[in-house]
Amino acid sequence: MSTQGFQQVQKQTQSLVLAPQLRNSLKILQAPAVELRTSILEELQANPLLEELPIDSISVEEHKESPNENEPEANVELDFNAEDFSALEKMSDEMREHYAQENTGQSHTSEDDERRDFFLNSLTENVSLQQHLIEQAELTDCSEQELEALLYLIGSLDDSGYLTETISNVALTARIPYGVVTSAAATLKTFDPPGIGTENLEDCLATQLELRGRGDSLAAKILREHFDLLVRRRVPELKRKTGASPEDIQDAIEEISTLEPAPGKRFSPDSNSVIQPDVSVFQDEYDEWQVVLNSDYIPRLRISSTYKDMLAKGTLSKQEKEFMLERMRSGKFLINSIEQRQQTIERITREILKFQNEFFEVGVSKLRPLTMNTIAETVGVHETTVSRAIANKYIRTPHGVFAFKYFFTPGYKAGNGESVSNKTIKDMIAQIIEEEPPAKPLSDQKIVEQLKAKDIKIARRTVAKYREELGILPTNLRRRYD
Numbered sequence: 001m002s003t004q005g006f007q008q009v010q011k012q013t014q015s016l017v018l019a020p021q022l023r024n025s026l027k028i029l030q031a032p033a034v035e036l037r038t039s040i041l042e043e044l045q046a047n048p049l050l051e052e053l054p055i056d057s058i059s060v061e062e063h064k065e066s067p068n069e070n071e072p073e074a075n076v077e078l079d080f081n082a083e084d085f086s087a088l089e090k091m092s093d094e095m096r097e098h099y100a101q102e103n104t105g106q107s108h109t110s111e112d113d114e115r116r117d118f119f120l121n122s123l124t125e126n127v128s129l130q131q132h133l134i135e136q137a138e139l140t141d142c143s144e145q146e147l148e149a150l151l152y153l154i155g156s157l158d159d160s161g162y163l164t165e166t167i168s169n170v171a172l173t174a175r176i177p178y179g180v181v182t183s184a185a186a187t188l189k190t191f192d193p194p195g196i197g198t199e200n201l202e203d204c205l206a207t208q209l210e211l212r213g214r215g216d217s218l219a220a221k222i223l224r225e226h227f228d229l230l231v232r233r234r235v236p237e238l239k240r241k242t243g244a245s246p247e248d249i250q251d252a253i254e255e256i257s258t259l260e261p262a263p264g265k266r267f268s269p270d271s272n273s274v275i276q277p278d279v280s281v282f283q284d285e286y287d288e289w290q291v292v293l294n295s296d297y298i299p300r301l302r303i304s305s306t307y308k309d310m311l312a313k314g315t316l317s318k319q320e321k322e323f324m325l326e327r328m329r330s331g332k333f334l335i336n337s338i339e340q341r342q343q344t345i346e347r348i349t350r351e352i353l354k355f356q357n358e359f360f361e362v363g364v365s366k367l368r369p370l371t372m373n374t375i376a377e378t379v380g381v382h383e384t385t386v387s388r389a390i391a392n393k394y395i396r397t398p399h400g401v402f403a404f405k406y407f408f409t410p411g412y413k414a415g416n417g418e419s420v421s422n423k424t425i426k427d428m429i430a431q432i433i434e435e436e437p438p439a440k441p442l443s444d445q446k447i448v449e450q451l452k453a454k455d456i457k458i459a460r461r462t463v464a465k466y467r468e469e470l471g472i473l474p475t476n477l478r479r480r481y482d
Helices: 020-030 033-046 082-102 110-122 129-139 144-155 167-174 178-188 201-211 218-225 227-231 235-242 246-257 263-267 305-313 318-355 357-361 372-379 383-390 422-434 444-453 460-469
Strands: 050-052 279-283 289-293 301-303 394-397 400-403 411-413 419-421
Touching (some): 129 144, 144 167, 201 218, 218 235, 301 305, 305 318, 318 357, 318 372, 318 383, 411 422
Antiparallel strands (some): 050 301, 411 419
């Protein structure tokens, strides 16, 4: 009869354990220049043995003027004893006299204070959508109950500015009469931005036309009565339903396209960030390609000679010496890791320049298929090292700023045996569609045939996939009826 219980069993397994220094090295390799600067500055504060090298390109001596013999040296520091405080008081009195002389004859009024306060208070952070609407609600001439309903409705808006709750639900939740909530919802639709507080896209666009005084226009009629045909851009059917000419329907569609489908979008947090390229590739005056790393954001470090001297003298205790040696090893490792990072990125960039030379010479149309494994074998590192080295990093080229990953792309073999990247094919598809006649846009199959004429054989579904990735509409939605 078996019994239940605990047993001790020895088992041998293999696992990969990253040492702390190796993890830090990978972190440094993967960080973009701006983020790396933040990490280095944090390490500078934590490690007293590290110090930042001065900028060699700026010479203080060149800009230093010869001191006046009658004036005291400007770099003498105050010890802030009793005599020095009297010097500070004298400087303060001189400043008051200076401003008093400048303001002689000019009276300081309360309006000056108001202008100054207005200027300072204008430097504020971005206002949220809810704050913007609440300020308008408080300025309306409505009852307290209707104001309360307005606040409930404002709280029920999503980031795009649409009302996520029905009028009846708001009335039940807030315990406010249905008629009051209905009146508050109508008031909310008059607020800025136009189209706010609507329930769906159709209502949002129609409300914007009404606020423009275009509530009786053909565009408004199409939105209210034939929205499904508008979405599918069925111009012939819209012509039959409305009795308008194709030209008038096309103008109405153009007018609708100028409306804002998401009124609250401009109040959403700005997620755009300034890209600082980590590498620049350009041709010099001798038409030679140059690779220059952006080191402006990476402080140059060294081990402080002061602490080196303290270690050499041998006057430190055992605990102090161990602390200093550990900090010194940590500092040297950081310096070496930064240097290795820069060398790895430069070597990878030079190999990309070699493989994608036609891209740098001509442009996107000459981008060739390239894998990280190809670069890794050439540079002599692992493929994951290349992946980490190019992560979140950008390269400035004569054709614009691109992410490093842009240059690594699969591709196809053309009829002439030449390799063509999928990004090049996308560029060709976009060019073909741009040159098509607006009244007779090309089908995906016609685009396949045009690519085949250029020795590029791909399937129709691949063209459709690339077209969707480019954000290009299908044939029936691109057709114009002029």
